[in-house]
Amino acid sequence: MSDPVTSPTGAAQLPTDHPRIREVHAEGRVFSSILEAARELGITPDTVRSRIKREVASYAFGGARKPQPGGSTRLHGRPVVIAGVRYATMKAAAAQLNTNTSEIRRKIMQGIVGYWYEDEGQRLDSRRDIRRPIFADGKPYESIAAAARDLRLTRPTVHARIKSERFPDYFYQK
Numbered sequence: 001m002s003d004p005v006t007s008p009t010g011a012a013q014l015p016t017d018h019p020r021i022r023e024v025h026a027e028g029r030v031f032s033s034i035l036e037a038a039r040e041l042g043i044t045p046d047t048v049r050s051r052i053k054r055e056v057a058s059y060a061f062g063g064a065r066k067p068q069p070g071g072s073t074r075l076h077g078r079p080v081v082i083a084g085v086r087y088a089t090m091k092a093a094a095a096q097l098n099t100n101t102s103e104i105r106r107k108i109m110q111g112i113v114g115y116w117y118e119d120e121g122q123r124l125d126s127r128r129d130i131r132r133p134i135f136a137d138g139k140p141y142e143s144i145a146a147a148a149r150d151l152r153l154t155r156p157t158v159h160a161r162i163k164s165e166r167f168p169d170y171f172y173q174k
Contacts, residue, residue, distance in 0.1 A: 023062035024048065030062060079118035080104065086118060133173040134162060140173065 024031045026048065031037035034052075038045040051059040077089035082104070087093035094101045107115040111123035131143035136158060141147035144162070148155045161167040 024052070025058070025060045025062050026051075027058050080108070081116055081118050083114045134158075134171065135173060136161070136170045138169055 021033050024034055024037045026037045026041060029037075029040070031040060034045050034048045038048050041048070048059065052061060077091065080087050080090050080093050082093055082097065087096065090101045090104050094104055097104075104115065108117060108123065113122070116122045131145075134141050134144060134147055136147040136151060139147075139150075141150065144155050144158045147153075148158045151158070158170065161170040162172060164170075
């Protein structure tokens with residue numbers, strides 16, 4: 001790839017063979033980039049992008065998009081697998097399962113069994129099990145929270161009693 005080109009104003013520009021530079025057709029004229037079109041038309045680059053995105057009649061990209069090196073070749077999202085069924089996209093899965101994409105994404109990110117991206121596989125739950133078994137009032141509990149619920153105390157109270165010498169019947173199991 002060639003070196004950056006310097007504009008007449010002295011600002012560095014991307015070379016014309018850069019993969020992100022695309023020909024722009026605007027108001028019957030052809031420009032080498034969005035920035036050039038914006039400067040010539042006296043509008044902002046965001047306005048040019050917006051008009052292209054909204055498909056305003058006289059605004060469009062010209063030519064095929066150049067592939068970006070190292071970039072994704074997917075055009076419409078990642079394939080997902082839900083309960084053993086492959087869906088081409090998360091949106092297609094959401095439509096079939098009568099749910100929304102954010103719900104599916106949340107389940108994938110949390111590592112819920114049966115939800116994963118096809119190219120990634122099942123995620124493992126990254127949260128470690130932080131429960132420590134305890135004895136409180138002569139009964140075993142799987143955690144401080146379980147003891148607090150059963151004894152109708154707050155978690156900090158149960159924790160304080162475990163740490164305190166005044167409550168010998170509250171302790172962590174070995």
